[in-house]
Amino acid sequence: MGRFVARRLLQMIPVFIGTTALIFFMVHVLPGDPVAAMWGDKAPDPVQLAALKHQMRFDEPLIQQYLDYMGGLVTGDFGKTLGNQRPVLDVITEALPVTIRLALLAFAIEIVLGVGIGLVSGLRRGKLFDKGTLVMTLLLISIPVPVLGFVFQTVFGQNLGWVTPTVQDSNDISQLVLPAVVLGSLSLAYVARLTRTSIAENIKADYVRTAVAKGLPRRKVIGTHLLRNSLIPVVTFLGTDLGALMGGAIVTEGIFNVKGVGNALFMAINHKEGPTVSGFVAFLVLVYLAAGLIVDLLYAVLDPRIRYA
Amino acid sequence: MRGASQAKWVVAAVAVALAATACGSGGSSDNSAGSNDSSAVDPNGVFSYQSGEPQRPLQPANAMENQGGRIVKQLFMGLVDYDPATGALRNQVADKIETTDAKHYTVTLKSGWTFHDGTPVTSKSFVDSWNWSANPANNQINSDWFSDIAGYDAVHPEKGDPTAKEMSGLKVVDETHFTIDLTSPVSYFTYKLGYSSFYPLPEGFFKDPAGYGEKPVGNGPYKFKSWEHNKAITLEAYDKYQGTNKAKNGGIIFRNYTAGEAAYKDLMSDTLDVLDQVDPTDLPKYKDDLGKRAVDQPQGAIQNISFALYNQEWNAPGKEKVRQGLSMAIDRETITKTVLNGNRQPADAFVAPGVMGYKAGTCGDACKFDPAKAKQLIQDGGGVPGNKITILYNSDGGHKEWVDAVCNSIRQNTGVECLGDPKPDFKTSRDLVTKKQVPSMMRTGWVQDYPLNANFLRDVYGTGAAANDAGYSSPEFDKLTKEADAATSVEKTAELYQQAEAVLAKDMPAIPLWYYKTSSGYSKNVQNVKFDSFGNPVYTDVEVKKK
Numbered sequence: 028m029g030r031f032v033a034r035r036l037l038q039m040i041p042v043f044i045g046t047t048a049l050i051f052f053m054v055h056v057l058p059g060d061p062v063a064a065m066w067g068d069k070a071p072d073p074v075q076l077a078a079l080k081h082q083m084r085f086d087e088p089l090i091q092q093y094l095d096y097m098g099g100l101v102t103g104d105f106g107k108t109l110g111n112q113r114p115v116l117d118v119i120t121e122a123l124p125v126t127i128r129l130a131l132l133a134f135a136i137e138i139v140l141g142v143g144i145g146l147v148s149g150l151r152r153g154k155l156f157d158k159g160t161l162v163m164t165l166l167l168i169s170i171p172v173p174v175l176g177f178v179f180q181t182v183f184g185q186n187l188g189w190v191t192p193t194v195q196d197s198n199d200i201s202q203l204v205l206p207a208v209v210l211g212s213l214s215l216a217y218v219a220r221l222t223r224t225s226i227a228e229n230i231k232a233d234y235v236r237t238a239v240a241k242g243l244p245r246r247k248v249i250g251t252h253l254l255r256n257s258l259i260p261v262v263t264f265l266g267t268d269l270g271a272l273m274g275g276a277i278v279t280e281g282i283f284n285v286k287g288v289g290n291a292l293f294m295a296i297n298h299k300e301g302p303t304v305s306g307f308v309a310f311l312v313l314v315y316l317a318a319g320l321i322v323d324l325l326y327a328v329l330d331p332r333i334r335y336a
Numbered sequence: 337m338r339g340a341s342q343a344k345w346v347v348a349a350v351a352v353a354l355a356a357t358a359c360g361s362g363g364s365s366d367n368s369a370g371s372n373d374s375s376a377v378d379p380n381g382v383f384s385y386q387s388g389e390p391q392r393p394l395q396p397a398n399a400m401e402n403q404g405g406r407i408v409k410q411l412f413m414g415l416v417d418y419d420p421a422t423g424a425l426r427n428q429v430a431d432k433i434e435t436t437d438a439k440h441y442t443v444t445l446k447s448g449w450t451f452h453d454g455t456p457v458t459s460k461s462f463v464d465s466w467n468w469s470a471n472p473a474n475n476q477i478n479s480d481w482f483s484d485i486a487g488y489d490a491v492h493p494e495k496g497d498p499t500a501k502e503m504s505g506l507k508v509v510d511e512t513h514f515t516i517d518l519t520s521p522v523s524y525f526t527y528k529l530g531y532s533s534f535y536p537l538p539e540g541f542f543k544d545p546a547g548y549g550e551k552p553v554g555n556g557p558y559k560f561k562s563w564e565h566n567k568a569i570t571l572e573a574y575d576k577y578q579g580t581n582k583a584k585n586g587g588i589i590f591r592n593y594t595a596g597e598a599a600y601k602d603l604m605s606d607t608l609d610v611l612d613q614v615d616p617t618d619l620p621k622y623k624d625d626l627g628k629r630a631v632d633q634p635q636g637a638i639q640n641i642s643f644a645l646y647n648q649e650w651n652a653p654g655k656e657k658v659r660q661g662l663s664m665a666i667d668r669e670t671i672t673k674t675v676l677n678g679n680r681q682p683a684d685a686f687v688a689p690g691v692m693g694y695k696a697g698t699c700g701d702a703c704k705f706d707p708a709k710a711k712q713l714i715q716d717g718g719g720v721p722g723n724k725i726t727i728l729y730n731s732d733g734g735h736k737e738w739v740d741a742v743c744n745s746i747r748q749n750t751g752v753e754c755l756g757d758p759k760p761d762f763k764t765s766r767d768l769v770t771k772k773q774v775p776s777m778m779r780t781g782w783v784q785d786y787p788l789n790a791n792f793l794r795d796v797y798g799t800g801a802a803a804n805d806a807g808y809s810s811p812e813f814d815k816l817t818k819e820a821d822a823a824t825s826v827e828k829t830a831e832l833y834q835q836a837e838a839v840l841a842k843d844m845p846a847i848p849l850w851y852y853k854t855s856s857g858y859s860k861n862v863q864n865v866k867f868d869s870f871g872n873p874v875y876t877d878v879e880v881k882k883k
Contacts, residue, residue: 059732059761065391065477067401070770070802072480074494078472110391112546113565121565177597185605192601193593197567284598286566293594294566298391 028327032320039316043309047100050308051093054301061109061299083109096302100309106302108295115306118291123310125197126287129280130272132203133211134265141215142261145222146254152227160223164216176209176282193284206283210276214268218261225257232256259329266322270315274307375863380586381880382572383609383862385873386599387590389566393549396535397469397476405532406872407590410571411554412535413579415443415462416526420868420877423636423692423787425527425826428579429457429536429555431512433529438521438824445512449578451538452559459514461536461555463506467491468542469533471498481533484525486517523821523829527786557583557876567592583876584864606859609880610873614855616734619677626857634681635852636688636784636869638792641727641742642846644774646807649721657717659844660702662725665710665749666742668703672850675741679855683848686792686840690869693789693830698837699848707749714750721776724753729779730765731758739779742849769805780805780846787869788826789833793817797840808845 062079063071080086084095099106105115148157167175183205184192194202229235230253238248277289288307295303327333390404399408415430427433431444449457468474470482470491482488486505491498505517518525528534536555541548552560557579558571572587591608593599596615602608604625614622623630643659645651650659668682681689685698701709714720727743729735736758743754757775759765769778782803785791794817795801799809813836820832840846856873858865864879 059763063763063766065400069400070766074472074492075475075477075479079475082475111393118565180601185601188605191607192605193598193607195607281595282598284593284595284602286592290594291566294389 032324035320035323039313042316043312044097046312047097047305047309048093051096051301051305052089054296054299054304055089057299059299061301064298065110096305105306108303109300110298115303118295118303119288119306119310122286122288122291125203125285126273126276126280126289128198128200129203129207129210129276129285129287130269132200132207133214133272134269136207137211137215137218137268138265141218142222142254142258145219145261146226146249148219149223149226149230149257150249152223157223160219164219167212167216172209172213172278173282175212176206176279179205179209180282193282197286203285206279206285209282210272210279214264214272217264221261221264222257225260226253229253229257255329259326262322262325262329266318266325267315269318270311273314274311376882377584377863377879378586378882379584380573381861381882382587382589383585383878383880384589384591385610385875386593386596386603386608386612387569388594389592390569392477393546394552394560394563395469395476395545395549396465396537397478397481397533398549399532400477402871407569407571408532408535408552408554409556409872410558410588410875411552411556411560412532413554413556414530414532414535415445416530417579417581418530418787418868420866420874423690423869425530426580430529433526436824438523438525438822439518441516441518441525442509443514443516446578447512449555450576451536451553451555452574453538453540453553455538455540456511457536457555458511459508460511461538462534463502463508463514464539464542465535465537466506466533467502468537468545470503471501473498474545476533478531478533481528481531484518484520484522484528486519488519521822523823524786524788524790524826527788527790527826531786557581558588561587581874581876585876585878585880588875603857603859606861609859609862610865610878611856611858613871614857616677619679619855622855622857629857629859631854631856631858631865631867632678633854633867634689634869635854635871636691636787637782637852637871638683638686638688639680639738639779639781639849639852640846641777641849642780642806643777643844644772644806645809645845646772647721647775650776652718654717656843657713658720659717659847661710661713661717661750662720662746662752663699663702663710663844663847664704664706664713665752666745666847666849667705667749668850669705671738671741671745675737676850679853680850681853683850686797686837686846686848687789688784688792688851688869691784691787691789691792692826693833695834695837698834698841700841702841702844703848711750714752720750720752724755725776726755726757727777727779728757728759728765728768728774730760730762732761735779738849772807774805778805783852784869789830789837790817790820793833793836793840794821797845806845808843810839810843810845813839813843 062076062083062085084092096106107114108118144160148160151157180192183189190205194206196202235248235253238252274288276287277293280287280289292307388403390407391401392398392404394404394408396408396412399405413428415428415433416425417428419426429445429449431446433441433443435441445459451457466482469476470479470488472479472492479492482503485503487500487503490500491503507515509515538553557574557577559574561570561572563569569590570587573583597617599608599611600615600618603611643650672678672680672682684696684703685694687694727739729739736756739756743756746752746754768774782792782796796803797808797813798804798817799814816832816836816839820829820836823829823832854867854871856867862878862880864877866874866877868874
């Protein structure tokens with residue numbers, strides 16, 4: 028177990044270096060000059076343009092810029108934003124708590140509702156509840172997130188007036204509920220369907236029949252034997268989904284004006300803020316890698332047959 | 337039986353799906369009630385404005401883009417500013433600005449003005465501020481705004497390190513007097529003084545420019561309260577403000593929005609008070625939604641398409657007829673109404689309305705849609721070179737739709753082949769334009785720096801001017817602008833510039849297409865919301881209603 032974790036952690040290093048390098052150079056080859064863009068539609072003053080480029084070290088070779096950036100990263104210095112010259116770390120630490128709250132809220136919604144609904148409809152397959160679940164999840168999967176977002180915003184924000192149409196304070200968790208529901212809805216549908224299928228399959232398995240035959244109470248049969256074994260595909264999905272929730276909430280964050288990671292990343296790409304984009308991506312890569320590791324470890328917990336040497 | 341029940345579910349699903357979509361497009365139509373303009377006003381009421389994160393620190397000469405610029409303009413006040421309704425100049429910190437030759441100016445300040453930290457605004461506050469901003473080492477985007485002042489070359493040399501830190505043309509006489517010497521006469525220099533680069537700075541600023549860029553201390557109608565990055569910037573009214581435009585409200589919250597649609601939704605539910613611009617999605621319906629609370633007025637900005645006059649085939653004598661003909665072939669009315677959703681106003685001059693010296697119809701018949709005459713003129717002028725034109729533009733600015741529409745208009749009405757020539761971004765297209773490599777036509781535009789017609793004429797069409805993308809050079813035009821610049825009063829300058837504008841109508845180096853408009857709106861919580869020709873609301877006049 029310990030060796031497995033150590034090996035996985037070591038594997039993260041080359042992946043991390045590779046992705047940051049890729050992003051750093053990709054941002055660089057984006058068309059347009061981020062410094063000249065500060066003048067908008069007007070022609071920049073060449074003297075000032077050169078002075079600014081020197082300040083931002085754009086006049087150095089690209090490889091030198093990258094090495095300096097990586098050198099800073101090792102010591103915890105994420106560089107500065109181009110326009111305001113603010114530390115990128117500040118930008119990340121402002122956006123991160125918001126996104127973590129939003130993602131965890133969405134994540135909790137999809138686990139509790141998704142697994143719950145999936146379990147019930149798996150146990151009562153063919154019944155009315157099951158059919159209702161199938162239709163509802165089909166609907167959620169087929170409605171694009173922006174549409175769902177706008178519908179919720181118009182109905183709950185504008186027509187009913189229960190909440191403000193957009194989030195006024197991104198740090199207030201009660202205001203994040205509506206965006207979290209929108210954000211989690213698609214995954215909720217997948218989780219419910221995965222759980223349902225898995226339960227429906229495993230309920231006919233030998234070990235369940237054995238458990239019933241030896242007289243275990245129904246709750247225990249379902250809780251310890253059936254559900255636990257059925258969750259393996261669900262956990263795999265949830266693991267990758269957590270990463271997607273953290274970084275891929277650009278659309279939802281835009282609709283509800285949530286000032287999280289997706290929003291900051293979108294703005295940074297628009298302004299070609301190389302250090303900011305690289306910083307965020309470096310962080311997201313870490314989240315994905317960590318989530319992947321946790322999923323692998325959870326397999327062993329859920330299924331006693333799986334062992335890591 | 338089983339099949340039937342399945343089918344029932346499918347029908348139900350479709351019904352729900354349709355209902356959901358209907359909800360989305362329905363929106364609220366009951367929100368269109370007009371505002372009551374005579375409600376009780378709360379002088380300490382605070383209102384919110386749709387904004388974005390400033391791209392640069394909040395320093396006067398760094399306020400190039402709108403997000404930071406509009407905030408700096410509320411925090412600071414210069415010697416003069418522009419009347420939001422007429423564009424006329426009015427004295428603020430300056431008591432008077434005197435000159436006899438438009439080259440040597442003596443400025444007298446009013447006493448009693450203070451910065452928000454309590455220190456007095458003196459001649460030194462202005463001179464030190466300008467010298468600091470002009471120095472390229474201080475990385476101010478607008479550092480070239482001081483180029484008229486004598487000694488600028490030493491502080492901001494084209495090559496090498498600065499040899500001086502102070503411009504020789506600026507001299508402090510005493511606390512309330514200072515003199516400005518220019519390298520050559522510029523009659524409308526006082527107009528330039530209203531621009532944000534010329535604001536004063538308090539003494540503390542020079543010790544910690546970065547800190548003051550984050551927490552600015554100015555002398556304007558509002559003082560800085562807080563800046564939560566990417567969320568909001570809050571200003572509050574400054575009670576010791578000495579200018580003519582004292583705030584009629586308690587403060588402003590510049591709230592950060594990434595998507596215009598989100599801001600519009602907030603406005604509809606009165607969560608946001610004043611909109612910056614209506615997003616393109618809501619543009620077709622915002623007047624119905626907001627009723628009297630909708631704002632629709634022209635801005636000091638124009639969209640043109642210019643000819644590459646450095647190509648001899650376009651510059652030959654007689655070709656001005658072809659250029660006029662092409663202008664007459666464009667159906668501006670229809671394009672602005674349909675393709676541009678009524679968010680532009682057809683141009684009838686080379687200068688935008690609301691600018692001092694704007695004269696309606698200066699472009700004459702050449703800007704009126706007349707297909708028959710267009711064809712005739714093109715024929716008289718010997719036809720379009722190669723019977724084909726291309727319009728170069730950057731595809732990252734939402735120009736494709738109207739460029740295509742203009743081309744269609746030309747093609748249908750004259751039979752001349754016309755194609756858009758998109759470049760991926762502004763810089764790529766800009767490079768081709770500055771290197772003078774455009775084959776026939778290019779998109780050009782101008783947003784006013786200050787609301788005077790000279791800014792739309794000399795800076796765009798003067799021989800060798802930085803923004804003269806067409807490469808237009810007319811001795812007649814240059815002579816008239818020189819005369820206008822040497823005039824002793826701004827009124828006279830504006831009048832003489834109108835004569836220069838008439839030369840443009842004859843030569844047609846560029847085709848004026850339309851003026852930009854401010855399409856905005858405000859909530860039921862505020863009243864008396866008006867916009868100036870820069871497209872910004874007159875913040876100090878906004879009145880917050882009592883709740």
